[in-house]
Amino acid sequence: MSTQSSRLAARVMVAPSVVLxxxxxxxxxxxxxxxxxxxxxxxxxxxxxxxxxxxxxxFFNSPDFWLALWNTLALVGGVLxxxxxxxxxxxxxxxxxxxxxxMLRILVIAPFFVMPPVAASIWENLFMxxxxxxxxxxxxxxxxxxxxxxxxxxxxxxxxxxxxxxxPFATLILLTSLQSLSSEQLEAAEMxxxxxxxxxxxxxxxxxxxxxxxxxxxxxxxxxGIFGEIFTTTQGGPGSASTTLPYMIFKQAIAAKDIGRxxxxxxxxxxxxxxxxxxxxxxIGRHLDA
Amino acid sequence: xxxxxxPRRKTLTTLAAWSVAFxxxxxxxxxxxxxxxxxxxxxxxPPELLGADWTLENYAEVWQxxxxxxxxxxxxxxxxxxxxxxxxxxxxxxxxxxxVPGKRTKDxxxxxxxxxxxxxxxxxxxxxxxxxxxxxxxxxxxxxxxLMLMNLPIIVWMLYTYFREIPGEILEAARMDGAGLVKEIxxxxxxxxxxxxxxxxxxxxxxxxxxxxWTIILTTTKAAPLSxxxxxxxxxxxxxxxxxxxxxxxxxxxxxILGWFSQKQLVRGLTFGAVK
Numbered sequence: 001m002s003t004q005s006s007r008l009a010a011r012v013m014v015a016p017s018v019v020l021x022x023x024x025x026x027x028x029x030x031x032x033x034x035x036x037x038x039x040x041x042x043x044x045x046x047x048x049x050x051x052x053x054x055x056x057x058x059f060f061n062s063p064d065f066w067l068a069l070w071n072t073l074a075l076v077g078g079v080l081x082x083x084x085x086x087x088x089x090x091x092x093x094x095x096x097x098x099x100x101x102x103m104l105r106i107l108v109i110a111p112f113f114v115m116p117p118v119a120a121s122i123w124e125n126l127f128m129x130x131x132x133x134x135x136x137x138x139x140x141x142x143x144x145x146x147x148x149x150x151x152x153x154x155x156x157x158x159x160x161x162x163x164x165x166x167x168p169f170a171t172l173i174l175l176t177s178l179q180s181l182s183s184e185q186l187e188a189a190e191m192x193x194x195x196x197x198x199x200x201x202x203x204x205x206x207x208x209x210x211x212x213x214x215x216x217x218x219x220x221x222x223x224x225g226i227f228g229e230i231f232t233t234t235q236g237g238p239g240s241a242s243t244t245l246p247y248m249i250f251k252q253a254i255a256a257k258d259i260g261r262x263x264x265x266x267x268x269x270x271x272x273x274x275x276x277x278x279x280x281x282x283x284i285g286r287h288l289d290a
Numbered sequence: 291x292x293x294x295x296x297p298r299r300k301t302l303t304t305l306a307a308w309s310v311a312f313x314x315x316x317x318x319x320x321x322x323x324x325x326x327x328x329x330x331x332x333x334x335x336p337p338e339l340l341g342a343d344w345t346l347e348n349y350a351e352v353w354q355x356x357x358x359x360x361x362x363x364x365x366x367x368x369x370x371x372x373x374x375x376x377x378x379x380x381x382x383x384x385x386x387x388x389x390v391p392g393k394r395t396k397d398x399x400x401x402x403x404x405x406x407x408x409x410x411x412x413x414x415x416x417x418x419x420x421x422x423x424x425x426x427x428x429x430x431x432x433x434x435x436x437l438m439l440m441n442l443p444i445i446v447w448m449l450y451t452y453f454r455e456i457p458g459e460i461l462e463a464a465r466m467d468g469a470g471l472v473k474e475i476x477x478x479x480x481x482x483x484x485x486x487x488x489x490x491x492x493x494x495x496x497x498x499x500x501x502x503x504w505t506i507i508l509t510t511t512k513a514a515p516l517s518x519x520x521x522x523x524x525x526x527x528x529x530x531x532x533x534x535x536x537x538x539x540x541x542x543x544x545x546x547i548l549g550w551f552s553q554k555q556l557v558r559g560l561t562f563g564a565v566k
Contacts, residue, residue, distance in 0.1 A: 009471055010386035017383035017446055018398070024439040025405045031416035090310055096303040105557070106550055107311040110318045113549040115500035117520050118538045122321045125531060132333040132531065134320065141336065167314060172557050217403075225409040228502045232521075246411040259415050266412030273407040281400070 029270065035263035042257035055264035064240045064248065071155055072244040072272070076223045078159040079166060080216055086163075087170030087215065088208070092200075094171075095178045105172070112168040120232035123161045124150065128233075154234040154242035161229055166222075170215045177211035178204070213284045220280060224273050245269050318546075325349070325535035332531040348536035356519060358540060365515035365544075367430050368505070369498035372437035373491055376445045379438070381487075384449035385475060389458055399450065402443040410503045421508055430513045433505060437498045445494055452486025453479070489555045492548075496556075499545045516541040 039051045059065045094104055111119065127133050128149040136146030149157040181204065189199050227246050230236055236243035236251065243251070246269060253262035324332050328343040352358070387395045417436075418427075426432030456479065464478045480487070502517035509518055523537040549556060 006390050007392070010390035010392070013382035013386040014398070016379050017402070017442060020379065020439060021402055021405050021442060024442075025408065027420065028413035028416040029408070031419070032413055035415070090314075093303065093307045093310060096307065097300055098304040098307045099300075100304075100308070104307055104311045106553060107315040109549065109553060109557075110315050110546065113496065113500070113546045114318060114542050115517055115520070115545075116502045117517060118321075118542055119317075121520070121534060122317055122538060125534060126320055126324060127317065132335070134337055137335050137337050164314070164317065169560060172560055176557060176560075221403065221406045224407060225411065225503075227409075227411055246409045249409075249411045250414070253411075253415055262415060266409070266414075269409045269412045273409065274404075277404055277407055 032263045032266045032270075035259055036267050038260050038263075040259040040263075042259065051260065055260045056268070058261055059265055059268060064243065067240055068243045068245045068248040069272070071242060072224070072246070074155060075159055075162065075226060075244055076220060076276070078156075079162045079223055080219060082159070082163040083166045083170040083219065084212060084215060086167060087174045088205075088212075090167075090171045091174040091178050092204075094175055105175075108171055109168045111165055114165065116165065116228040117232055119165050120161055120229040123157075123164070124233045128157060150234050151238060154238065158226075158229055158233060158242055161233065162223070162226060165229075166219055169219070173211050173215050174208060177208045181207045216284060217280065220276065224269075224276065245272065318542075321535045322539050324531055325539045327532050329530060329532045332535070348532045349540070352523075352533055352537045352540065356523075356537075358519070361514060361516045361519040362544070364430060364513055365499055365517075368433045368437060368513075368515050369495045371430070371434040372441065372498050373445075373494040375434060376438045376442050376494060377449075377487065377491065380442060380445040380449055381475070381480075384446050384453050385479060387446075387450050388453035388456075389461060399447060402446055406440070406443050414507060417504075418507060427508060428510045428513045433508060433513055433515070436504050436508060437501055440501070440504070441494050441497055444497070445490055448490040448493070449483070449486065452483055452490070455486075456482050485555070485558075489558050492552050492556050493560060496545055496549060 036055055037050055037052065039047060039049050039054075041047070090108070094101065094108070098104065114122075125133070127135050130136050130146050130148050130151075133146070135149070139146045147153070185203060186199060189203055194202070225246055226244065227250065230242060230244060230247050231250070234242040236247045240248075245265065249262050249265035249269060252258050252265055323339070323342075325348055326344050326346070327338070328345050328347065331338050331343040334342075387399065421427050421432055421436075424432075426435070460482070461474060461478060464474050469478065499515075500517070502521070505515050505517045506521055509515070520537060520541045523534060
C-alpha cells in the first residue's frame with residue numbers, strides 16, 4: 001500500500017521526531033566533546049585553552065575511575081540479576097490460582113510509583129538507619145548488632161534500593177507474558193510426565209524470552225544513568241566505595257567545578273553506554289521483533 | 291494459564307503470594323504509617339504500631355512550611371504538558387513507521403531508544419548552559435520541552451507497537467472512501483488506537499512525574515515540581531522522620547492513586563508490545 005506519495009508523507013511525519021531527538025542528542029554531545037579537550041575550571045575562569053587528552057588521562061590515571069567503572073557495571077548487572085530472577089519467581093507465584101490477584105497486583109506495583117528521591121530517603125532513614133531504622137530495631141530484637149548498611153555495604157545497599165524500585169516493572173511484564181501462555185500446552189506436557197522443573201525449562205522460560213529481553217533492555221537504559229539514589233543515600237561514599245561513573249562526573253562538575261574533566265567523563269560514559277548497548281543488541285536483540 | 295488445583299495448594303500459594311506482595315509494599319506502608327506518628331513515636335525503639343501516638347500535625351506543618359500547591363501544580367503541568375506535546379510529535383511518526391515501514395524503520399527505532407542511553411549527568415553542563423542562554427532555566431516551558439524530548443523515544447516506541455496491531459486494510463478502506471491523511475489519522479486511526487494512546491499517556495505521565503534529575507537541576511523555585519520539593523525536605527533534617535514521611539507521602543500520593551486506578555491500562559503499556 002506504500003505508494004510514492006505515502007512514502008513521502010511518511011518521511012515528513014517521522015521527520016519532527018528524528019530532528020528533535022537529533023538536536024537533543026547532538027548539540028549537548030558536541031558541546032561536551034568540545035569542553036572535554038579544554039581547560040575549563042569555574043574556580044579559575046581566566047585560564048582557558050586546549051589541553052588535548054589531559055582531561056581523559058586524568059580519568060584513566062585515577063584509581064577511582066576503574067572502581068567507578070566497576071561499580072557502574074556491578075550496579076546495572078546486580079539490579080538486572082535480582083529483578084529478573086525475583087521477577088520470574090514472583091510472577092510464577094502470582095500466576096498460580098490465588099485469591100485476590102487484582103489486589104496482589106496493586107500491592108506489587110506500588111514501588112514503581114515512588115519517585116527515586118523518596119524511595120532512597122525512605123530506605124535510608126526509615127529502614128537502613130543504624131539507630132532509628134526498622135532493620136536496626138529488628139536486629140536488636142534478635143539480640144544482634146544492627147548492620148551498618150550504607151557505611152559497610154554501600155554499593156550492595158544501593159543495589160537493594162534500586163532493585164526494589166524496579167522489581168514491579170520486571171514482575172508485571174513477566175506476569176503478563178506468563179498469562180498469555182496456553183494452559184493446554186502445559187497440561188499436555190504434564191500428562192506426558194514432564195516434571196515441574198522441565199516444564200519451566202522447556203516451555204515456560206522459552207515463552208518468556210521476549211518479555212525478559214524487554215525487561216533487560218529497558219532497565220539497562222534507565223540503570224546506566226542511576227544518580228539520584230546514590231546522591232540521596234551514600235553520596236558515593238564512604239570514600240569512593242559506591243561512586244559510579246555518573247556520580248564521579250557529577251563530583252567533578254559540582255564539587256571540583258572542573259567542567260573540562262566532567263565533560264571528558266561524560267564522553268567516556270557515552271562510550272561505555274554504546275559498548276553496553278552493542279553487546280546488549282548482539283546478545284538479546286534477536287529476540288526483539290521491534 | 292489458570293488450572294484446577296487442590297484447595298490445600300490454593301491456600302498455600304495464596305498465603306505465599308500475599309506474603310511476598312506485602313513485603314514489596316511494606317516500605318510504602320511504613321512510610322504512610324510513620325507520617326501519622328509524632329516525631330518521638332516515629333523513632334521509638336522498639337518500633338510502635340498499635341500504641342503509637344497518632345497525629346495529623348506533620349501534614350499541617352509541612353503544608354504550612356512549604357508551598358505544596360505550587361509544587362503540585364508544577365508537577366501536573368510539567369508531566370501532562372510534556373506527555374501531550376510528546377504524543378503530538380510521536381503519533382505521526384509512529385503512524386508512518388507502523389503503516390509505511392521502510393528498510394530502516396527498525397534501525398531508526400533502535401537509534402531513538404539509544405539516545406536515552408546517554409547518561410543525563412554526562413550532558414548536564416552543556417544543557418544547563420543552553421537552557422541558561424535560552425532563558426529556560428526555572429520555567430515550566432523549559433521542563434516541558436526537556437522531559438518531552440527525554441521520553442519521546444519511549445512514546446514513539448510504545449505507540450508504534452500499538453499501531454502495528456491495527457490492520458492496514460481498514461486504513462485502505464478509509465482511503466478508498468476519499469479520506470485524506472489528516473482525516474485518516476483523526477477519525478480512523480486515533481479512535482482505534484485510543485486504548486494504546488491512553489496507556490502511553492499514563493506511563494509517560496508517571497515517568498515525567500517521577501523524573502528527579504532535570505527537574506532538580508533546571509529549576510530553582512518558580513517551576514520546581516514535587517521532586518524538588520522532596521529533595522529540599524530530606525536534605526537538612528534527616529532526623530525528622532514523621533515530617534519527612536508526610537512530605538514523601540504528599541509527593542507520591544497523587545501518582546500512586548492515579549496508578550492504582552489505571553493499573554490494567556498501565557500494565558498493558560508497560561510491556562512495550564513485547565507480550566501479546
